Structures are given as structure tokens and as C-alpha cells.
Amino acid sequence: MVNVAVLTHGQYGQGLINAVEMISGRKEGLIAVPLWPDDTPETYLEKTRIALAGFKGTPDNTLLLVDLFGGTPGNVAARLVYEQGFRCLTGANLPMLLEIMSSDLYVSCSDLDDLCHLGLQAGMAGLRDLNATIRQRGD
Secondary structure (H helix, E strand, C coil): CCEEEEEEECCHHHHHHHHHHHHHCCCCCEEEEEECCCCCHHHHHHHHHHHHHCCCCCHHHEEEEECCCCCHHHHHHHHHHHHHCCEEEECCCHHHHHHHHHCHHHHHCCCHHHHHHHHHHHHHHCCCCHHHHHHHHHC
16 A cells, blocks of 8 residues: 655645545545644654654655645655655645545555556646636537
């Protein structure tokens, strides 16, 4: 099984997890690591390391999802990627997390690269201008 840690500003990560579990049921190996206003980059890094230590397995079967490239959660993830070899995707959104957690690759942990590819595709496919979509269908 793949472990997934959602590193985000505030409650966004837990909100994503709550939505995924509302749609597809409770998931093992899925946690949120929220960044709070009082956290420094150093305290957030330590909080993240402690959270990841609770996972079974290694960085080879752990995926980090962060909300914003260049923000503190993303910078902490970049450090963990560099130091320990975790995989990481930025721009975490509900379609991305739902696809990852619903995939057979999540359960089998057979190919983290393929799972990341699926997650990225779903995350990007979920971005739409609804007004333009409705106008196109109305023509």
C-alpha cells in the first residue's frame, strides 16, 4: 500500500481527506499535516517528520501531496525529497487525491511513478471553466 501525506496550509489537507472519505470510504495510510500560522519552517519540518515516521514502509512507498509549489509545505516536501527520496506532487486538489486513493496502484504499490502520473492527469482534468463548458454544449 502507498502512504499519502497531504501537506497544506491550515485545514485544506484534512478537508481533502474528509471529502475523499465521504466519496469512497475510509482510507489507510492517508494523513494530513497542517501548517499553522505559529509554525516556523523548522517546526513544520519536524512535525512532518514525526507524522511520516508513523507510516509503515519507506520513502519508496510514500507520496507527498502539497497544496502550493514554493510555499512552506512545498519547501519542506522539497527538502524531504532531496534528503530521503520521497515522491511529491504539488497543486493538490480533490480530483488528484481521489484518483490516487481509488487506484489499484495505491493498494498494490506496484509503481509509484504511474500513480503520480494518474494523480497529475486527474488533477489537471479537474480544472475547468464551467461557463465555457456549458456554452460549448449549448451551441
